[in-house]
Amino acid sequence: MRHIISIGDFDRDGINRLLDHAGQIDRKKYDAQALDGKILAVLFFEPSTRTRLSFESAIARLGGTSLTVGSVEACSIAKGETLADTIRVVSGYADAIVIRHPKEGAARLASEFSTVPVINAGDGAGQHPSQTLLDLYTIRQSMPIDGINIALIGDLRYGRTAHSLASALSLYNARLHTLCPRGLELPETLSARLEEQGMEIIAHENITDIIPEVDALYVTRVQRERFPDSASYFNVASSYRITPELLADAKKHLIVLHPLPRVDEIDPRVDEMPHAKYFEQSRNGVPVRMAMLMQVMQ
Ligand code: CP
CATH class of the missing domain: 3.40.50.1370 (Aspartate/ornithine carbamoyltransferase)
Structure with a gap:
């Protein structure tokens, strides 16, 4: 079994x-x-x-x-x-x-x-292991997973999709960039384990520093249901939004992934751009x- x-x-x-x-x-x-x-x-x-x-x-x-x-x-x-x-x-x-x-x-x-x-x-x-397997499958449709430069953006503390994906990427020599609201960083135990396994994790404060650097953006929702109260959620909600203007500086092959559902982290105008892979990802x-x-x- x-x-x-x-x-x-x-x-x-x-x-x-x-x-x-x-x-x-x-x-x-x-x-x-x-x-x-x-x-x-x-x-x-x-x-x-x-x-x-x-x-x-x-x-x-x-x-x-x-x-x-x-x-x-x-x-x-x-x-x-x-x-x-x-x-x-x-x-x-x-x-x-x-x-x-x-x-x-x-x-x-x-x-x-x-x-x-x-x-x-x-x-x-x-x-969320089945999500990670379909995330990796979607990456592999566009580029090799090995050695990928990928950014995890959003709720990295409570985001189970981010936890599973970061763990899997440590098997593929990935370079991990992170960007999250203060207090929503990857759990210390997870980031310490990944670094022990040799993964390079680079924490950023500014989204414009990340976009030109990476092959993939993995954007996640700030999950209201994981916060103890509405005030602490609204303190960090709507911190980031991927827009066509931001993606003007992206590599041509950059893919934008999101496990969905999205709230307001990705402007719907991005949906029509070749970078957008999140609906293929869900399929x-x-x-x-x-x-x-x-x-x-x-
Ligand atoms: N990605 C994901 O887990 O979506 P659902 O919550 O709709 O299943």
Whole structure:
């Protein structure tokens, strides 16, 4: 049984193999009945559009079916049932579980009580490994990942997509530039671990210093739901906005990525520029998650 809880569950060869497989799937080279008769439980205790629907699309495209719980209110956790008991029960109904939960560590806990593979679809400010795999897949469509100069911009403290991606990029000799509102820096434990692994991390204060330097901008939303109160959110919200004027200084091959949803971090006028890859990125969630499901469910 193989769980996918953290991007650290993969080594570089494992990531590359999965991305190659997703590429074959993207080229329609897959068995549409590969998971015929298999059932995926999709337990989402936080809102989602992309992750939930692309996992549901992925299992359907492979001939399987899904059982979905879209909120705490929609299941017996609302009556006081523990997550551990919920997982014990659901693993009797399905062949794998995809879980999103507001608490960091919830997916790991689920894996300890599940009798079927568990995939972490986002645990609080922890990890979001399927997002990272589709981020890497999207980068690889434009340029080699190896040696990339990439900027992480936005909420690096609570942003699980940033945490997972930074960890994965440490396997690819990436140079990491960071830009965030004060107080939303990468967690110290994570940046120390990445630097120990040899990753160069360069913190910036000015977006105009970053744009001409990098091959990719990975922009993230400041996540209102992770702040203790509205005042502390509004102190740092709307700190950065990527505009066509800012991108005038970018390298021609620069790509702009965002896990989405966006609020106001990317001007909609950027959508029409060749740099904008974030909608392709969200579409790539389907082949990448198909490859993940085949890895854990076959
Ligand atoms: N990128 C991402 O996780 O989007 P959703 O919250 O819509 O799933």
